Amino acid sequence: MSKKKYNFGAGPCILPDSVLNSASDAVKDYNRTGLSIxxxxxxxxxxxxxxxxxxxxxxxxxxxxxDYSILFLQGGASTQFSMVPMCLMQPHKGAVYLDTGYFSLKAIKEARMFGPVQVVASSKDRDYDYIPVGYHIPRGSAYFHCTSNNSIEGTEIFDFPETDVPIVCDMSSDIFSREINVADFGLIYAGAQKNMGPAGLTLVIVKKALLKGIQNLIPSMSDYRIYNDHNSMFNTPPLFSIYVAMLNLRRLKEMGGIKQAEETNIAKAKLLYDAIDSSECFYGLADKADRSRMNITFKMYNREREPEFLNFAESRGVVGIGGFGSVGGFRASLYNAMDMLGVEFLVQCMSDFIHKDLFKNFKLKQI
Known part of the structure; x- marks a missing residue:
């Protein structure tokens, strides 16, 4: 029997055992049809x-x-980096972007192929460890784009700007983890592989008035209106990913919905951040006010010992905590399916590493 693993990887997401079991059964025989899903x-x-x-x-x-349409698309959130400006940008209306890290930069790069882009604020000056505030969104812009949770840098937007400009938000890594007011946004998109289901599915929630305002000549496979008119089945959709997402959302509803998930996610993040902040070995990377609940980023004061901790954690069954290549350190992703026991196990693993004999006489805060 294999040893239990605690998977803190940033994606694809972990899934609850009940969802995996139901999906496994459906792969062999879906709903007694004699056919696989x-x-x-x-x-x-x-x-x-x-x-x-x-x-x-x-x-x-x-x-x-x-008055919003729900679309199930393919191509991941990265396809939306071009699909959004292709559909919503106009020759006489440029777009406005907030730069908060790796994925927002990718979105900005793609958008510039289709029209003028203004970056109204950026946290690049401090290696993206905070969320900018106090910026101005020019009236008359085609849309304002932001990334709600920066899974690489470990920051999250908790207060969205008030503006008459349609807000387009990449919510790939925190959708379904907290309550939001959809009516505040013109378009929301999210790759499913964090909190919704397996990779291969992209969720788009778009205000119907925005669809009616599309004027550009767009290839069919990049046109939101086409998918809307065909109930997301203009071509063969990712059936299995949609099915597993349905199972996962069904379970989320049974577990108390998003309100309950948010309360649990706050508690999980607090437990891990408290352990980091009280440690003489580890320190957090993001500003406290902007810390992500989904992706907790941290490093060791003694950077040379980070590989040792990774190996120690993996030997205990903790996997997926290595930080993104350009950031380094560690990243623990606490998506909905990660329960409190898993976070407690990681915290205990950190404590055990600090207090093991080999570490007792080592200078901890060596920068």
Whole structure:
């Protein structure tokens, strides 16, 4: 029997055992149809029920207003970096972007291929360890783009700007982890592989008025209107990813919905941040006011011992905590499916490493 693993990887996300078990059964025989979920037609009544339930769950859990469309697309959030400006930018209306790290920079780069882009604020001056505030969003802009949670840098936006300009938000790594007011946004997009389901599915929630305002000549596969008109089935959608997302959202509803998930996520993050802040060995990277609840980034005062801690943690069954290449250090991702026991285990692992005999007489704060 394999040793239990605590997976703190940034993505693809961990999934609850009940979801994995149901998905496993469906791969062999979906709902006693004699067919695998991997084989059923996207035009079948069976899949129509799946995609409709998935949409209903998204709408219910996020309290999506009736004047918004819910689309299930492919290509990951990275495809949205070009799809958003392709659809929403206009020759006489440039777009406004907030630069908070790696993924916002990728979005900015893509958007500049389709029209003028103004970066209204950036936290690059401090290696993206905070969220800028006090910036001005020019009226008449096509849209304002931001990334709600920066999974590499470990920061998260908790207060979105008030503006008449449509807000477009990449919520890939914190959607379904906290309550939001969808009506504050013109368009929300999210890769599913953090809190929703397996990789291969991208969720888009878009105000119908924005769709009506699209004037550009766009290839069909990049046109939100096409997917809206075809119930996300203009071509073959990622059936299995949608099915697993449906199972996961069904479980989220059963567990008390997003309000309960947010309370748990706050408690998990506090437990780990408290352990980091009280430690003479580890320190956090992000400003306290902007610390992500989903992706906790930290390093050791003695950077030379970081590989040793990674090996120590892995020997205990803690995996996926290595920091992103350009940042280094550690990153523990506390997505919805990571329970409190897992976080407690990581904290205990950190404590055990600090207090083991080899470490007792070592100078901790060596910078």
């Amino acid at each position: 991997l084989e059923i037609s996207h035009r079948s009544s069976e899949f129509e029920k799946i995609i409709n339930e998935c949409e209903d769950l998204v709408r219910e859990l996020l309290k999506v207003p009736a």
